[in-house]
Amino acid sequence: MKIKLHILMFLMLPLFAAPPAVRAESASEREHKIKAAFVYNFIKFIDWPQEKTPDKNKPITIGVVGSDTFVKAFDPVKNKQVKGRRLAIKRFGDWDKLKESQKKNDSAWKEKLEALKKCRVLFICSCESGKNKVPVEIIKALKGSGVLLVGEVPGFLEKGGVINFVTENKKVRFEVNSTSAKRNKLKIRSQLLKLAKRIYKEEPSEDAKN
Amino acid sequence: MLSVVRNMTIRQKLTAIIMLTCIVALVFAGAIFIMWGYASAKRNMADNLLMQAEMIAEGSKAAVVFEDKESAMDLLKTVRTNRSIFHAGIHTGDGDHFADYDRDDVDSHPPLPQKDGCVFGDDYLVACKAIVLDGEIIGSVYLYSDLRLLHESLRNNAILVLAALFVAFLVAYLISSRLQKVISGPILNLNDIAQQVTSRKDYSVRAVAQSNDEVGMLIGSFNNMLDTIQQRDMLLVAANENLEENVRDRTAELTREIEERKKKEVELRGLQEDLVTTSHRAGMAEVATDVLHNVGNVLNSVNVSVDFIKGKVLNSKVLNLNKVADMIAEHTDDLGTFFTEDARGKHIPSYLIEVAKLADDERTDVGDKLDFLAKNIEHIKEIVRTQQAYARVGGVEAPTNISDIIRDAVEINSAGLNRHGARVVLELGELPKVCVDKQRVLQILVNLINNAKYAATKSDSAENLITIRCNRCGEDRLRIEVSDNGVGIARQDMGKIFRHGYTTKEGGHGFGLHSGALAAAEMGGRLAVDSDGPGKGATFTLELPFNSKEQVQCTR
Numbered sequence: 001m002k003i004k005l006h007i008l009m010f011l012m013l014p015l016f017a018a019p020p021a022v023r024a025e026s027a028s029e030r031e032h033k034i035k036a037a038f039v040y041n042f043i044k045f046i047d048w049p050q051e052k053t054p055d056k057n058k059p060i061t062i063g064v065v066g067s068d069t070f071v072k073a074f075d076p077v078k079n080k081q082v083k084g085r086r087l088a089i090k091r092f093g094d095w096d097k098l099k100e101s102q103k104k105n106d107s108a109w110k111e112k113l114e115a116l117k118k119c120r121v122l123f124i125c126s127c128e129s130g131k132n133k134v135p136v137e138i139i140k141a142l143k144g145s146g147v148l149l150v151g152e153v154p155g156f157l158e159k160g161g162v163i164n165f166v167t168e169n170k171k172v173r174f175e176v177n178s179t180s181a182k183r184n185k186l187k188i189r190s191q192l193l194k195l196a197k198r199i200y201k202e203e204p205s206e207d208a209k210n
Numbered sequence: 211m212l213s214v215v216r217n218m219t220i221r222q223k224l225t226a227i228i229m230l231t232c233i234v235a236l237v238f239a240g241a242i243f244i245m246w247g248y249a250s251a252k253r254n255m256a257d258n259l260l261m262q263a264e265m266i267a268e269g270s271k272a273a274v275v276f277e278d279k280e281s282a283m284d285l286l287k288t289v290r291t292n293r294s295i296f297h298a299g300i301h302t303g304d305g306d307h308f309a310d311y312d313r314d315d316v317d318s319h320p321p322l323p324q325k326d327g328c329v330f331g332d333d334y335l336v337a338c339k340a341i342v343l344d345g346e347i348i349g350s351v352y353l354y355s356d357l358r359l360l361h362e363s364l365r366n367n368a369i370l371v372l373a374a375l376f377v378a379f380l381v382a383y384l385i386s387s388r389l390q391k392v393i394s395g396p397i398l399n400l401n402d403i404a405q406q407v408t409s410r411k412d413y414s415v416r417a418v419a420q421s422n423d424e425v426g427m428l429i430g431s432f433n434n435m436l437d438t439i440q441q442r443d444m445l446l447v448a449a450n451e452n453l454e455e456n457v458r459d460r461t462a463e464l465t466r467e468i469e470e471r472k473k474k475e476v477e478l479r480g481l482q483e484d485l486v487t488t489s490h491r492a493g494m495a496e497v498a499t500d501v502l503h504n505v506g507n508v509l510n511s512v513n514v515s516v517d518f519i520k521g522k523v524l525n526s527k528v529l530n531l532n533k534v535a536d537m538i539a540e541h542t543d544d545l546g547t548f549f550t551e552d553a554r555g556k557h558i559p560s561y562l563i564e565v566a567k568l569a570d571d572e573r574t575d576v577g578d579k580l581d582f583l584a585k586n587i588e589h590i591k592e593i594v595r596t597q598q599a600y601a602r603v604g605g606v607e608a609p610t611n612i613s614d615i616i617r618d619a620v621e622i623n624s625a626g627l628n629r630h631g632a633r634v635v636l637e638l639g640e641l642p643k644v645c646v647d648k649q650r651v652l653q654i655l656v657n658l659i660n661n662a663k664y665a666a667t668k669s670d671s672a673e674n675l676i677t678i679r680c681n682r683c684g685e686d687r688l689r690i691e692v693s694d695n696g697v698g699i700a701r702q703d704m705g706k707i708f709r710h711g712y713t714t715k716e717g718g719h720g721f722g723l724h725s726g727a728l729a730a731a732e733m734g735g736r737l738a739v740d741s742d743g744p745g746k747g748a749t750f751t752l753e754l755p756f757n758s759k760e761q762v763q764c765t766r
Contacts, residue, residue: 034277041275044344082344174276191272195281 032073032125034172035165039123039150040077040087042163045192048120049185052146059088063116063147065095065138066125090119095126095135102137113141121148124161134159146184157200162186166197173197221394228386229379236378240371247367251360255294255335256328259355262289263339267351270300271341274308274349282309289353296334297354303347319354333357396425400432413440501593503721504653507622507660508589514625515583519576527568534558534565582621589622592649609643612651612688616678619655623663630667632674634659639681641688644756650729651754654737657722658692658750664715665696665748686756687735693749699741707739730754 039062060082064071074089081087092098092112101109116122122142124135134153139160142149149161156164157177162184164175175198181188193199218226266285273282282300286309289295297319298311312319323329323338334354341349396419403417416433419426541548541555548555620627620634627634659676666674675695683689697714699707706712708727713720723737730737735754741747 038276041343044275045272171277173278189272191269192276195272195276195278 029069029073031167031172032070033076035123035152036073036077038165038172038174039074039121040080040082042148042150042192043082043087043121045189046148046181047187047189048148049146052120052185056084059086061088061090061119061121063090063092063119063122064125065092065098065122065135067094070125090115092116092122095124095138099135099137102141116142117145117147119147121150123150124152124156126151126153134161136160144183146186148184148186149180158202168197175200177202219394220397221390224390224394225383225386228389229382232378232382232386233375236375240375244364244367244371248360248364251363252330255355255357255360256330256337259295259335259337259353260328260339262292262295263337263351263353266298266300266353267339267341270309270351271343271348274300274302274341275343277308279309283311285309286311292355294355294359295353296356297352299352300341300349301352302349308349322352330357335360392421393425396420396429400425400429404432407436411443413443499721499725503725504593504656505590507656508586508593511622511625512583512586512590515579515586519579519583522572522576522579526572527565528572531562531565534561585618586622589618589652593653595649608648609645610648611643612641612646612680612690613638615646615648615652616655616680616690619652619659620678622652622656623659626660627663627676630663630674632663632666632676635675635677637677637679639679641680641682642756644688644754646754647733650733651752654726654729654752655690655692657726658752661722661750662692662694662696662748665698666694667696669696669698669745669747671695683753687753688756690752690754691749692752693747695747698744698746699739699748700744701741704739704741708737726752 043060043062062074064074068091071089071091077087078089079086092115098112101112116138122138124138126133126135134155135151136159139149139156143160148163149156150163150165151161152165154164154166157175157180160177160180162177162180164177166173166175174196176188176193176196177200178188178193179200179202215223266289270282270285272278273285286298286300289298289311290313293313295311296313296316299307299319300309301322302308320331320334320336323336326338326340328335328337334356337353337355339351340347341351396417400417403415406415407413413436416436417429419429419433537548537554537558538545541552549558550556616636616638620636659678662676663674666676673695677691677693679689679691679693681689681691708723709720710724711720712724727737730752733754735752738751738753740749740751
């Protein structure tokens with residue numbers, strides 16, 4: 001019976017496979033999904049300080065700065081259980097808009113900043129916009145707030161980000177700024193650190209300079 | 211097998227027993243040791259492998275979730291230090307191959323296990339551990355180990371046990387060969403002594419008991435036995451030495467004895483002759499008693515006759531003739547007138563006639579008595595003559611009328627019979643003359659009649675009756691029965707009645723019937739008695755052969 005079922009499923013496989021084949025998942029889409037999974041998994045290897053830990057019944061929030069398409073990449077992990085809590089995804093819209101709001105420095109921005117600070121992880125998507133610029137403003141705004149800042153542009157770590165994705169041989173890897181992590185009171189497990197492509201440590205002078 | 215055991219010496223048996231015991235114990239212990247060692251080695255191995263799998267599972271979490279295969283491979287490579295592990299692998303949660311490690315010499319590996327834990331295959335051990343991250347199974351680690359070490363440890367243990375067994379065997383042999391002497395030593399020593407005793411016939415040696423156990427007791431018993439044997443042996447040797455001498459002595463003794471015996475034999479022969487003579491004399495004495503008895507019997511009759519004659523003569527009426535003669539002498543002158551006138555004279559002639567008659571009668575009586583007397587005296591003479599005949603040639607048989615003999619016997623006893631008022635009835639049949647020893651038959655009959663008279667007078671019966679019958683009995687025998695109605699004989703006395711010295715008479719000798727029976731037997735006849743019991747009288751029967759001339763001679 002079981003064998004028959006398997007054969008049936010095997011025969012039906014092309015039917016399921018057909019739509020992706022038609023739509024043809026793009027490389028970036030796949031990359032986004034991997035990154036989303038990575039971000040989700042980072043939570044498991046990183047310990048946040050006590051004050052950042054919300055109540056049991058409240059979800060752990062991942063904030064996403066970027067386009068909707070990227071936010072969609074988080075759908076597989078949405079509402080998953082992590083560290084005994086539900087995982088929530090919060091969209092903060094495009095980086096540019098945030099920047100503008102920050103410049104105004106009005107109440108809307110302050111409200112947004114509070115929301116940003118409440119997130120555990122803030123993933124700042126920059127490839128979509130194609131600018132490949134380091135979101136220095138956001139990094140500065142959230143400096144020492146205990147939020148895990150994850151980026152995907154070169155120089156992200158140098159500007160104070162904690163984890164930065166890099167692509168190597170079409171494989172997604174990451175690097176870590178241990179100083180920044182310490183500053184944000186984040187304890188990154190050695191296993192994760194071991195996998196990091198690079199561990200960046202800020203020079204004290206540079207720190208003082210910033 | 212049994213015969214092998216039977217043919218073993220005690221020494222070997224003891225050693226074998228001790229060693230067998232040791233080896234069995236050691237093999238048992240060794241087997242347990244090996245089994246326990248194998249089990250614990252297996253458990254240890256499984257534990258270790260599982261621990262290693264756990265460590266890898268722990269360490270590979272990040273690598274798996276972040277799909278860092280290199281890192282996972284690096285981690286897997288750490289198992290290289292354990293050369294037993296020939297394959298290691300990490301699979302992701304959905305069962306995909308994530309990372310592998312194979313020992314250099316391995317190109318294939320057994321199937322995957324289904325669940326966590328350790329499983330022993332035919333020649334491998336696999337440990338499986340799930341990689342769990344935040345409560346979610348994200349993959350599994352598999353470690354395959356070969357059983358080389360396990361087998362090696364098993365082999366080592368076996369070798370160790372075998373070596374220990376071998377050493378223990380040697381030690382047990384050494385110890386047992388030493389210790390068995392404690393038991394076998396005294397026994398072998400005893401055996402040596404026994405052989406010494408057997409070969410040298412030396413019973414003076416003794417075994418020394420070294421212990422107080424059963425062997426010590428055995429040695430004690432053996433020594434006691436030797437003591438006994440030694441004593442017996444000494445006696446035997448002494449006896450042997452003396453034997454020849456003894457034989458010589460004994461031979462001499464025997465020779466002497468034989469000579470003595472011969473001498474004795476000669477003496478005995480002489481004695482026998484003497485004895486024969488003596489007995490002959492004794493027989494004669496017996497016969498003499500017999501004779502005297504018979505003579506006594508006859509003398510009784512003689513006495514009676516003499517008394518009678520004497521009485522007759524003394525009281526004879528003839529004596530009155532003297533008065534008549536005197537009267538006649540007075541009257542010689544006038545005899546005529548006297549015979550005719552005188553009152554007394556007138557009776558004389560008739561008286562004389564009377565006297566003459568009386569005298570005649572008396573003469574006849576006395577004559578008869580004298581005849582009888584003479585007959586009795588003749589009888590005595592006969593008795594004496596018979597005795598003489600006995601002593602010399604034997605009795606004289608003459609053809610005789612048996613009735614005469616019976617009558618004579620009655621006559622001889624008549625005086626006594628008359629005195630006691632006994633009546634004799636004779637019932638004599640017609641018989642031819644027979645040739646018997648008259649005197650002996652007469653004696654027997656006199657005796658029997660005498661006895662019958664005695665018995666009859668002793669009884670209470672009104673009339674003392676004696677009946678004598680004489681008849682033929684068969685072709686050539688006659689039977690004389692003397693019956694009385696006297697006191698009779700008790701049955702228990704029947705046997706004794708012919709015995710010498712047995713009597714019921716006062717003043718009797720117990721000789722009459724005895725000699726009578728002997729005489730009857732000598733004549734070829736027999737004397738028997740019968741009685742219906744005490745008070746019912748008795749009958750004596752004398753049986754004799756007719757022509758007994760030859761018979762008598764035969765019996766003599």
